[in-house]
Amino acid sequence: MFNRSDRLRKNSSCIVVGGxxxxxxxxxxxxxxxIKVTVLDKGKGIGGRLATRRVRQGESIEGVFDYGTQYFSVEQLQFQTWVNEWLQQGVVKQWCQGFGQADGKPRYCGVNGTRGIAKYLAQNLDVHTSTRVVKVSYDNQWLVETENQQQYQGDVLVMTPPVPQSLALLDASKIVLPTKVRSSLEQVSYHSCIAVLALLAQPSNIPAPGGIACEDLALVWLADNYQKGISPQGHAITLHATPKFSETHWDSDDAEIAEQLFAAASGYLGSPVIKYQIHRWRYSLPKTFYSQPCLTLSELSLVMAGDAFVAPKIEGAVLSGIAAGESIINQQLVEKNY
Ligand SMILES: Cc1cc2nc3c(=O)[nH]c(=O)nc-3n(C[C@H](O)[C@H](O)[C@H](O)COP(=O)(O)OP(=O)(O)OC[C@H]3O[C@@H](n4cnc5c(N)ncnc54)[C@H](O)[C@@H]3O)c2cc1C
Structure with a gap:
């Protein structure tokens, strides 16, 4: 066991797995x-479940789809501070004050899609995309190895993938967690969600402001990204399947999934689909949670965080991210470099 001063060294740094x-x-x-920090993400783009994609059709049609997070609202002052900055910087905007019935509470979305929030946060950080972490080892310092044969060294490791993915990485690396902690983490579980990105020939029938929570066996949510204001050159519709439909049809053909979800949404589509894509979210929304806003194992200089540590939404993820950062600072796992 090391004492704190053994661990503190000049130029200490953190490695964050997950962007x-x-x-x-x-x-x-x-x-x-x-504090010096490096972020590694396996995705081609940054953002994880803050996901926005462009789909082109011919010269003049381009659909822009938010196909993970759709919008967010604010409960906690701590989160409001970040949202105020994003509003000021033109990264987010108010979409509406409710779907169906306005309740006066702002619902925000990214001005250029939700991935824009991640891009804004990443612009001044040392971020490496297309960098999948495959092994981690700890010997007074963390050594992180990636699929593309790169190595990173850091004093603290922060793991933010969905918890089952973090546990699989620790297992593959033969890192053993205290038994109680391990069994609490194993209780964390997630819904899955199949998303369909459908480009329509004409405007949809989805009522203003362009989002609708469905009470259907197959569909949980429909959004019109054109009405949302992020897809000016294409009638881009996002369909989210229910957890039940997603589990049952996880291995089905894309065509079969699309046929069933388009049938369920037919009243709202109101126009032929000219192109579609399917995305399967294995870990969509957490359904069971860890009991603290983050997990800090100071003897291992290991921190874990994510929405499953607070609540199944952007706000939960942000509050967990803040808690992780503050925990590292308060427990003096690293020291400032400047
Ligand atoms: C379909 C869907 C709809 C949603 N709707 C809403 C909504 O309307 N409102 C709302 O507030 N929230 C919504 N959410 C939830 C919200 O998106 C999440 O709570 C939040 O984005 C979680 O962020 P995170 O950073 O904790 O996890 P993630 O975004 O999952 O980030 C984890 C990152 O880790 C990376 N990673 C994993 N393994 C490795 C590895 N081995 N090496 C390197 N990188 C790795 C991944 O690529 C990923 O980028 C929705 C989510 C989904 C999927």
Whole structure:
């Protein structure tokens, strides 16, 4: 066992696995406090479940789809502070004040899609995309190895992938967690969600403001990204299947999934689908949670965070990311470099 001063060294640094909003917030909190931090993400783009994609058809049609997170609202003052900055910087905007019936509470979305929030947070961070972490080892310092044969060294490791993915990485690396902690983490579980990105020939029948929570066996949500204001050159519709439909049809053909979901949504589509894509979210929304806003194992200099540590939404992920950053600072797992 090391004492704190053994661990503290000049130029100490943190490695954050995962460039979703949790990882990016943790990295921002640490960097703003003068700590060197590197973010590694396996995705081609940054953002994880803050996901926006462009789909082209011919010269003139381009659909822009939010196909993960759709919108968010604010409960906690701590989160409001971040949202105020994003509003000021033109990264997010108010979409509406409710779907169906307005309740006066702002629902926000990314001005250029939700991935824009991640891009904004990442712009001043040391972020490496297309960098899948495949092995981690700890010997007074963390050594992180990636699929593309790169190595990173850091004093603290922050893991922000969905918990089952973090546990699989620790297992593959033969890192053993305390039994109680391990069994609590194993209780964390997630819904899955099949998303369909459908480009329509004409405007949809989805009522203003362009989002509708469905009470259907197959569909849980429909959104019109054109009405939302992020897809000016294409009638881009996002369909989210229910957890039940998603589990049952996980291995079905894309064509079969699309046929069933388009049938369920037919009243709202109101126009032929000219192109579609399917995305399967294995870990969509957490359904059971860890009991603390983050997990800090100071003897291992290991921190875990994510929406499953607070609540199944952007706000939960942000609050967990803040908690992770503050925990590293308060427990003095690293020291400032400047
Ligand atoms: C379909 C859907 C709809 C949603 N709707 C809403 C909504 O309307 N409102 C709302 O507030 N929230 C919504 N959410 C939830 C919200 O998106 C999440 O709570 C939040 O984005 C979680 O962020 P995170 O950083 O914790 O996790 P993630 O975004 O999952 O980030 C984890 C990151 O880790 C990376 N990673 C994993 N393994 C490795 C590895 N081995 N090496 C390197 N990188 C790795 C992944 O690529 C990913 O980028 C929705 C989610 C989904 C999927």
């Amino acid at each position: 979703g909003i949790t990882g990016l917030i943790t990295a921002t909190v640490l960097q703003r406090r003068g």
